[in-house]
Amino acid sequence: MREYKFRKVALGGTFDTLHTGHVALLFTALKHGRKVLVGVTSDEFAQSYKTYKVKPMKIRVLNLKSLIKELGGNEDDVIVDFINDPYGPTIVDPTIDAIVVSLETLPRAIEINNLRRERGLRPLYIIAVPIIKDGFGNKVSSTLIREKTGTKEV
Numbered sequence: 001m002r003e004y005k006f007r008k009v010a011l012g013g014t015f016d017t018l019h020t021g022h023v024a025l026l027f028t029a030l031k032h033g034r035k036v037l038v039g040v041t042s043d044e045f046a047q048s049y050k051t052y053k054v055k056p057m058k059i060r061v062l063n064l065k066s067l068i069k070e071l072g073g074n075e076d077d078v079i080v081d082f083i084n085d086p087y088g089p090t091i092v093d094p095t096i097d098a099i100v101v102s103l104e105t106l107p108r109a110i111e112i113n114n115l116r117r118e119r120g121l122r123p124l125y126i127i128a129v130p131i132i133k134d135g136f137g138n139k140v141s142s143t144l145i146r147e148k149t150g151t152k153e154v
Contacts, residue, residue: 004034005032005033005098006032006033006034006098006125007033007034007035007095007097008033008034008035008036008037008095008096008097008098009032009033009035009036009037009096009097009098009099009100009127010029010036010037010038010088010089010090010093010096010099010100010124011025011026011036011037011038011039011099011100012038012039012040012041012083013025013040013041014041014054015038015040015060015064016046016050016054016055016060017055018063018067019132020132021102021129021131022064022067023067023071024129024130024132025100025101025102025129026038026067026068026071026073027071028100028127028129029100029127030068030071030072030073030078032098032100033097033098034077035077035078036073036077036079037079037081037089037093038068038080038081039081039082039083039088039089040057040060040061040064040080040081041057041083041084042057042083042084043056043057044084045083045084045085057082061082064080065080068080086108087112087115090112090116090124091112091115091119091121092119092121094121094122096124097124097125098124098126098127099112099124099125099126099127100127100129101126101128101129102128102130102131103128103130103131104131109128110126112124113126
């Protein structure tokens, strides 16, 4: 049986157009956590801060679950749920041990730990994944992919 460093690892995002950055985050979470909790932004929350129309949450979740399966995750060990704020259950769930973030979202993880401390919860171990860049040095992102392909809508 495989040994995991953490009982439960969390990560979150919009997961609109999946790319190598998402793969790195998910692979890292699956590698370190016996259970993985993936928070996917609800349609309403995503549209509150995105300047473009994101794919419907149902499609984003289906694509995400397919990728998780490709990476070796299974439905018994990976929980995919929606979130309506930047924190999801990470600031209230005492069973979460660690959080996987990109270097870009590291400040949010620090904020989450501060909120956990205020609530009397132990801080999460932070696993920061480097930002993935394309061959031109640009950060790989759903926005970059949309710009390069000329995709404006879902």
